[in-house]
Amino acid sequence: MIERLCIIGIGLIGGSVALAARAQGLCREIVAADREEEALRQAEKRGIIDRGYRDIGKAAEEADAVVIATPVGRMAAVFEALKPVWSPRAFYTDVGSTKASVVQAVESVFGRVPENFVPAHPISGRELSGVAAALPDLFAGKKVILTPLPHTDVHVLERVRAFWQGLGAEVHDMSVAHHDHVLAATSHLPHVIAYCLTHLLGRKDEKDEIFQYAAGGFRDFSRIAGSCPVMWADICLANRDEILKLLRQFEGELQRFDELLSRGDRQAIHDYFAEARAARQRFLDRHS
Numbered sequence: 001m002i003e004r005l006c007i008i009g010i011g012l013i014g015g016s017v018a019l020a021a022r023a024q025g026l027c028r029e030i031v032a033a034d035r036e037e038e039a040l041r042q043a044e045k046r047g048i049i050d051r052g053y054r055d056i057g058k059a060a061e062e063a064d065a066v067v068i069a070t071p072v073g074r075m076a077a078v079f080e081a082l083k084p085v086w087s088p089r090a091f092y093t094d095v096g097s098t099k100a101s102v103v104q105a106v107e108s109v110f111g112r113v114p115e116n117f118v119p120a121h122p123i124s125g126r127e128l129s130g131v132a133a134a135l136p137d138l139f140a141g142k143k144v145i146l147t148p149l150p151h152t153d154v155h156v157l158e159r160v161r162a163f164w165q166g167l168g169a170e171v172h173d174m175s176v177a178h179h180d181h182v183l184a185a186t187s188h189l190p191h192v193i194a195y196c197l198t199h200l201l202g203r204k205d206e207k208d209e210i211f212q213y214a215a216g217g218f219r220d221f222s223r224i225a226g227s228c229p230v231m232w233a234d235i236c237l238a239n240r241d242e243i244l245k246l247l248r249q250f251e252g253e254l255q256r257f258d259e260l261l262s263r264g265d266r267q268a269i270h271d272y273f274a275e276a277r278a279a280r281q282r283f284l285d286r287h288s
């Protein structure tokens, strides 16, 4: 049992961790640090946390489990604030959507990744942000990827694994580089494409009419373009090289389809769509 769980950044993900930890009885007390007073007050009012602090050091001292849930671009500053109160008895983990940048941030502050920090990424979220959108079952049955380093303390790794499992997640381990390679394709590229398409339509003169007649297709496709720009600017910059490689491949794919359509090749267009549909179905059969 965790005595004091500390969440740094009590937004959608930090709030959901707190709600799930409380619901599953994983800890006696939950405190949080956030730079937004309003987020802390809201979290206290809803009973998501017991106490909130503006000061990260004050919130984290005495905690035996610390979860960092700020946007990835803020993590170096968070590690800086944690350094004076870093405890060898506690475990530390994060929820950042990119992992190499988080490892670099911790290295820039400590010189090396402390043995009791286990980078993590819950593959579960929403296009909404802030503590008001937090859900107690956000991680239930969802995957969490841990990217331990070769010198990560094995006992801490098992405590962090048990913590995420306790929140209801299925935990997988991966290397930092592999994580960023895979997530660039499955999460980062789709978000970039959704933002780009929404931009394209939004810029058109007849935009009112375009949005007026947009039904399920556009709504489904653009849902993730409703995601937080701060978080996504951080993710894109943090995983820039992997995303740029995929953007080049995606441009090639658009070019391929452009050629089929320009030729008016019905059979080739049909086969192109049929292959994509079958690939999606295989993915759903295997993973849902």
Ligand SMILES: NC(=O)c1ccc[n+]([C@@H]2O[C@H](COP(=O)([O-])OP(=O)(O)OC[C@H]3O[C@@H](n4cnc5c(N)ncnc54)[C@H](O)[C@@H]3O)[C@@H](O)[C@H]2O)c1
Pocket: 008, 009, 010, 011, 012, 013, 014, 033, 034, 035, 036, 039, 069, 070, 071, 072, 074, 077, 078, 095, 096, 097, 098, 121, 122, 123, 124, 125, 126, 127, 128, 129, 130, 131, 228, 231, 235
């Ligand atoms: N939203 C998702 O679907 C999702 C899913 C998995 C992982 N993540 C990752 O989780 C993290 C948080 O995302 P979110 O969606 O919960 O964002 P959010 O905006 O809902 O919450 C972030 C919170 O961090 C606080 N914060 C920002 N900078 C801070 C600082 N320097 N010190 C203290 N508090 C600070 C903000 O005030 C906010 O309350 C990000 O790293 C994101 O990449 C998000």
Ligand SMILES: O=C(O)C(=O)C[C@]1(C(=O)O)C=C[C@@H](O)C=C1
Pocket: 096, 097, 122, 123, 124, 125, 126, 127, 128, 186, 187, 188, 224, 227
């Ligand atoms: O469902 C959504 O809204 C999400 O975008 C969740 C999503 C994803 O791309 O799958 C977004 C970012 C995270 O790092 C993990 C999950």
